Amino acid sequence: MESLLAPDAPAASTAVEPRTPSLADATWDEAAAWSRPWLRVALAALLLAASTGVLLRFGLVRGMPAWAANYGAVRHAHSHLMYFGWGTLAIMALIWGLLPLQTGRPRPRSATWLLALTALLSLLSFPAFWANGYGRTLVLGRELPLGSMAAAVNGLPWFWFAGLYAVNTWRLPSRTLAVQLWDWALALLLLASLGALTLGMQVALDVESAALREASLHLFLDLFATGWFVLAGLGLLWALLGEPQLHSSVRRAPWLPSMALALPLAFTFVLGMSPAVVTPVAFWMAALANLAAAALLALHLRALWGERARLPLLVRVALLFLAVHVAAALVVLVPGVWRVAVGGQLRVFYLHNLLLGFLSTLLMGLALPLLRGRSFAHARSGEERFERWVALLWSVGVALLVLALLGLGLTRWLPVSSGLFLRMAAWSSLLPPLAAALALLAPAPRRNKAPAS
Numbered sequence: 122m123e124s125l126l127a128p129d130a131p132a133a134s135t136a137v138e139p140r141t142p143s144l145a146d147a148t149w150d151e152a153a154a155w156s157r158p159w160l161r162v163a164l165a166a167l168l169l170a171a172s173t174g175v176l177l178r179f180g181l182v183r184g185m186p187a188w189a190a191n192y193g194a195v196r197h198a199h200s201h202l203m204y205f206g207w208g209t210l211a212i213m214a215l216i217w218g219l220l221p222l223q224t225g226r227p228r229p230r231s232a233t234w235l236l237a238l239t240a241l242l243s244l245l246s247f248p249a250f251w252a253n254g255y256g257r258t259l260v261l262g263r264e265l266p267l268g269s270m271a272a273a274v275n276g277l278p279w280f281w282f283a284g285l286y287a288v289n290t291w292r293l294p295s296r297t298l299a300v301q302l303w304d305w306a307l308a309l310l311l312l313a314s315l316g317a318l319t320l321g322m323q324v325a326l327d328v329e330s331a332a333l334r335e336a337s338l339h340l341f342l343d344l345f346a347t348g349w350f351v352l353a354g355l356g357l358l359w360a361l362l363g364e365p366q367l368h369s370s371v372r373r374a375p376w377l378p379s380m381a382l383a384l385p386l387a388f389t390f391v392l393g394m395s396p397a398v399v400t401p402v403a404f405w406m407a408a409l410a411n412l413a414a415a416a417l418l419a420l421h422l423r424a425l426w427g428e429r430a431r432l433p434l435l436v437r438v439a440l441l442f443l444a445v446h447v448a449a450a451l452v453v454l455v456p457g458v459w460r461v462a463v464g465g466q467l468r469v470f471y472l473h474n475l476l477l478g479f480l481s482t483l484l485m486g487l488a489l490p491l492l493r494g495r496s497f498a499h500a501r502s503g504e505e506r507f508e509r510w511v512a513l514l515w516s517v518g519v520a521l522l523v524l525a526l527l528g529l530g531l532t533r534w535l536p537v538s539s540g541l542f543l544r545m546a547a548w549s550s551l552l553p554p555l556a557a558a559l560a561l562l563a564p565a566p567r568r569n570k571a572p573a574s
Contacts, residue, residue, distance in 0.1 A: 153491045155228070156218030159210065160488045162240045164561045166206030167481070169247065171554035173199040178547040182540075194254035197268060198247050203476065204345065205275045206243035211484045212353045213239060213282055216303060219360045220286075223300050224293060229285050239278040246271040273321060276314050283307050298377060302356030305383035309348025312387060316340030332398040339393035346472065347414075348386050350480045352379075355421055357487060358436070362428055377424060382417040385410040392453060393468070396460045408453055415450030422447060434512040435486030442478030442523070449474075467530035470523065477553070478523050485515055485560065492563045511559045518552025525549060 176189060177196055189195050217232045249271035257264040286307060290300060320337040323330070391399060391407035399407075422443055429437050449471060453459050462468055489508050525546035532539045 152218040152222060153494070156214045157491055159214035159236050159240070160491060161561060163207050163211040163214065163484075164488065164557055166202055166210065166240075166243060168554055168557040168561060170199050170202040170207060171550075171557055173202070175547075175550045175554060178543075178550040182543050182547050189251075191253065194250055194252060194256070194268075197254040198250035201246050201250055201272065201275070202243060203481075205246060206240070208350055208476070208480055208484070209279075210236065210239050210243060211488065212350070212357070215357050215484075215487060216286075216353065219299075219357070220289065223297050223360055224290060226289055229289055232285060235278055235281050235285065238281075242271075242275050242278065246275055269321065272317065276317060279310055279314055283311060297359070298379060299356045299360035301379035302352050302359065305379055306349050306352035306356060309344050309352065309383060309387060313341045313344035313348060316342075316344070316390075331395075335394040335398050336390075339390040343390035343393040344387065346475055346480075347389055348383070350476065351386070351418070352383060354480055354483050355425075358425060358483070361487065362425075362431065377420060378417045382414060382421075385414040385417070389414060392459065393463065396463060404459065408459070411450045411453060415447045418443070418447050433486045433490060434509070435482050435489065435515060437486075438512075438516045438520075439479050439483035439486060442474055442482060442519075446471075446475050446479060462530070465530060466526065466532075470526040470530050473526050474523050477519055481553075482515065482519060485556070486512070489560060489563070492560065507559075507563070511556050514552050514559070515556035518549050518556065521549035522546055522553070 173195060176185075177192070177199060180186075180189070180192060180195075185192050185195070214236055217228055217236070220226075221228050246268075249267040252258050253268065255266065255268040255272075258267045260267070286303070290296070290304070293300070296304065316337045316339070320334065320341065322328075323334060323337065388407050388410040391403055392411060396404075422440060425432075426440055429440075432440075453462075462471070489511060493505070493508065525542045528535065528537065528542035529539055529546070532542065
């Protein structure tokens with residue numbers, strides 16, 4: 122447990138210090154080349170999932186076609202592919218690509234097999250959910266819960282990843298901020314997996330408890346999103362920026378949080394549960410933990426925004442969505458808002474702002490320079506017209522879609538029909554898969570010329 126319980130402390134003088142990547146850095150070139158094929162696989166998953174999102178959005182306006190009549194099942198296929206095939210695969214590929222720059226240790230050879238298994242299982246989950254979601258599907262004369270089975274096996278690579286990561290980072294002289302954030306991201310991922318395991322055991326043992334079901338479900342869903350995705354994403358940013366390399370007037374304070382951020386995040390899953398099973402005491406404990414986590418996230422946001430001159434456009438846009446996520450913690454404290462928001466369209470807005478607005482935009486912003494064969498450290502100054510068009514299509518589409526979902530959540534207070542926001546969400550949903558397709562078809566990286574001596 123040493124790797125997970127390291128305190129938030131400045132790096133010791135004996136630490137292996139990460140370096141800011143440069144165009145002439147052969148080690149960075151190797152890291153980018155290693156991650157590149159897996160990022161393309163993740164982008165293919167994103168393209169399929171985002172295209173399914175278009176089907177769902179237009180289905181709400183015009184009705185679902187006969188070949189995709191089960192809206193709930195298609196929605197599960199869409200969301201699980203976004204979670205597992207896009208978000209998790211892309212994060213794992215980037216962590217394994219960058220970890221040697223943080224530790225000075227070689228990447229484990231089995232990391233390739235791990236990502237291959239993660240990609241295969243996540244892509245297979247899509248047809249497993251398509252027909253009946255978490256219901257039973259007739260296969261060779263037997264009714265099987267294919268969706269539940271797919272969700273269960275998709276969690277297996279997480280434990281493999283955690284084990285490889287722990288061995289690779291064991292007994293480091295000191296742990297950089299990026300490594301600390303990845304430590305705690307994995308801790309919350311494993312905690313979230315316990316929720317999924319408990320949920321499956323309730324079904325297998327036929328346990329009827331609404332409170333236990335809600336707690337297990339949201340322990341998994343919410344900690345996976347706000348724990349694993351957010352902390353891992355922040356770790357990627359600090360690893361790519363080159364944490365000890367100071368820029369302009371912004372300095373990383375020794376107390377910039379990792380463990381302190383993870384601990385309150387672990388309790389926020391209560392806010393996703395149904396109000397019918399949450400006591401007032403439990404709500405206020407979770408709301409205050411959510412407020413503390415938001416305040417600590419704001420410290421990262423402030424420091425990262427100070428580095429915006431070095432960030433690609435999409436990464437800067439992702440930080441704006443993160444700011445909205447932080448502000449939402451304050452809104453929850455307003456009396457009555459949580460009960461209205463938790464089970465309706467405002468929760469849909471909240472999840473899309475976090476998972477599409479922040480996480481997916483961040484990963485697109487990190488992946489584009491790598492796919493183009495250029496250093497992240499020079500990504501903004503070297504952005505080409507191709508990348509600017511991809512960034513523009515993605516940013517406009519995601520921003521309009523998230524805004525439309527917010528409008529749908531506020532229709533009871535706005536003098537506007539929900540149909541307008543449904544159509545806005547449908548048409549704006551066309552842009553993200555178009556941007557993903559362009560990124561996937563990005564021209565092969567060009568070899569950089571050696572700098573003049």
